[in-house]
Amino acid sequence: MAKVIGLTGDEAVAYAVKQCDVDVIAAYPITPQTVIVETLGEFVANGELDAEMVHVESEHSALSVVTAAALTGARVFTATCSQGLALMFEILYITSGVRAPVVMAVANRALSAPINIHADHSDSMGARDSGWIQLYAENVQEVYDMIFMAYKIAENRDVLLPTMVCLDGFTLTHTLERVEMLDDEVAKKYLPPKPTYPYPISAEKPATYGSLALPDYYFEFKMQQQDAMNKAKEVIPKAMEEFSKVSGREYDQFKAYAIEDADVITVALGSTGGTMRSVARELRKQGYKVGSLTLRVYRPFPAEALMEALSGAKVILAMDRTLSFGAIGGPLFEDLRTLFYDAEKRPLIADIVYGLGGRDLTPAEAKAIFKYGLEIAKSGRIPELVKYVGVRE
């Protein structure tokens, strides 16, 4: 029988990493990611995890350490968020460029200034074009489960792309929830074999990693990354399906509630998905045709699957927990709008920007968001393309 324990999101990450037989961990402390590193540090210090912790002097070095380590075929892990992720920015592109299957937990936190330690998605959203796969967890169980899936996806030979597991700061990182654990043996069987990299560093086959590509070859390497992202679109559902089988927990690229006949569907990332679903359930009881969808995979964007799932809606509300300053709307909004541009039946798509810097989205606000969507469905008109919810004027 699977063990059930109470874990915070950060602890869940550490427990999963331990079960993934990771070899090298490098991380730099940053709130609210710290508990991940502390817990892993404990596992290593107690001999529960046979890995090396590299206590780096910055996030930039954290990602450099694990990227280089991954080239040896070792399984690696790091974690960060916010300013730390911003400091890693240069290396994010290098990790994906050298195709190192690094797994990183991102404890989503707002970006400075003003400095703030609470949740929003401006950190990971800024990295959406960096060639990393991005998974977003809705609750602590998903956080735990996604670490296993992240390795399964990242190390797949057709993919070999670094993968982020994003969990909302404090809302998930520091909230204790019930977590069903995977048996060690089951985890071991699920994970890919080592070496994790197809051309591990070796003196017998000395290869050059991180070469200089001029205009005659640079584009080709970028095309390979794009191809890997496209392949990830097929690998991810399979990895999730396989995980569902071994864990008994149902996984797909998104978690949908009552979307089949809904007039209004909200699309959210992370813990907000839970709020939206619970409010949608309440509204359903009152007869409103609303549904909610929590997107678990943001990059690669599961376009075809989303198109199919959402095409019956009259109104789609994109829930962006970030700002894309100067753009038409938030990134999720823009992706969804682009997705439906060529659709025969185009739903009305509006953007909801909410929750910046850890501001709570209350059930009352969530309800108002659905009602706003229903208004749009009724009038056939979007009053504000981008609606900012929960901000004072």
Add this chain to the structure above:
Amino acid sequence: MSISLPKPEYLAPGHAACQGCGATLIVRQVLMALEPDEAAVIVTATGCLEVVTTIYPRTSWRLPFVHLAFENAAAAASGIETALKVLKRKGLLKEKKKMHVIAIAGDGGTFDIGLQALSGALERGHKFVYICYDNEAYMNTGIQRSGATPYRAWTTTTPVGKKIPGKPQFKKNLAGIAAAHEIPYVATASPGYHVDLIRKVRRALNAPGPALLHIICPCPTGWRHDPSKTVEIARLAVQTRFFPLYEILYGRKYIITMPVPKPLPIIDYLKLQGRYAHLLRPEMKGEVEKLEKAVNDFYKWLERMAEATKDIPLPSWYHV
């Protein structure tokens, strides 16, 4: 230490380094210190060496080579050293040879942008050798000044103007910075003295923790000297005390490996290099004297340190 000839040519020719390049010369000498039953993973910072040796689809390297970014050579080397250690422990490493990790970076990647990652790696105590080939400016981007550019040297960002004749500051003391981490081995070296250089690399490879070699690297393109003069200049740097050769063990024991009791006038070193051409003007005499005094002051300080620490015993791994 025995140098059995010929050594394997770990850096294949055909690379795009300039005629008379000090960096590729240094790399050849450094890698001669490897014994037949040893290999090394080379980790470089972005810079001339990386650029001229790894232009896709060809590489000059016959050892595993990793380049990630400019400022993270020490961090990347930390990652590889750590990973190899774990894989070995877990029985997952299938190497017949003993694997070293050698990070190589220029002065920009060491003195300036890479200093933080270097300090972190030295403090953590990774068993690796860090080589700084110091050509005293950002040569890869076209000769801009760095924290290693000497006093009054011309670079494209410290031009010889009417008001300011070349770089107004002196260079950082890299060996001192590294030694402050109290790591087993720090040394300076010159490719003009290959036996001394190779011996120091051997000691660095033997050291039971991090080791750093600061190597003066003449650059014909950036120093504006004839390519044939690379080795001569590398020797004059030592003979004029401009770049003394010494070692620091555990941050405590100082050893001058090539004493220069009677230094040549510093002008002998400067006059071969176009970057110092302005110092040959009569009105710059005072500046040359200032430079010469600084160089001699430092050398005398080194002598005092060596004398004061001469009773500290040498560790066994030092003897090669």
Add this chain to the structure above:
Amino acid sequence: MSKLLGWRKIPIGTIILEAGSTFEVRTGDWRTFKPVIDHNKCTRCGLCYYYCPDGSITLEVKDGKIVKVDIDYYHCKGCAICEGICPVKAITMVEEVK
């Protein structure tokens, strides 16, 4: 120049699998002057081997002793370091005749 390959044909991640492959690049045509060894003067001390930035001095070694020193003209860029450091002046730079 070798044929440019497409992205499906090359290994991923900027990796170069052929170690030392710049060896096929002729850098010898950079030269305007070429070093010529006078084998009668050469003492086979091997110093030029240690001071060549281009690994273009080849040694023939028998029983640990250098028996012949040669120049790899395919790669030698003609920097003339070897001429300067040769202790017996056995190397002379001679203008290239093309």
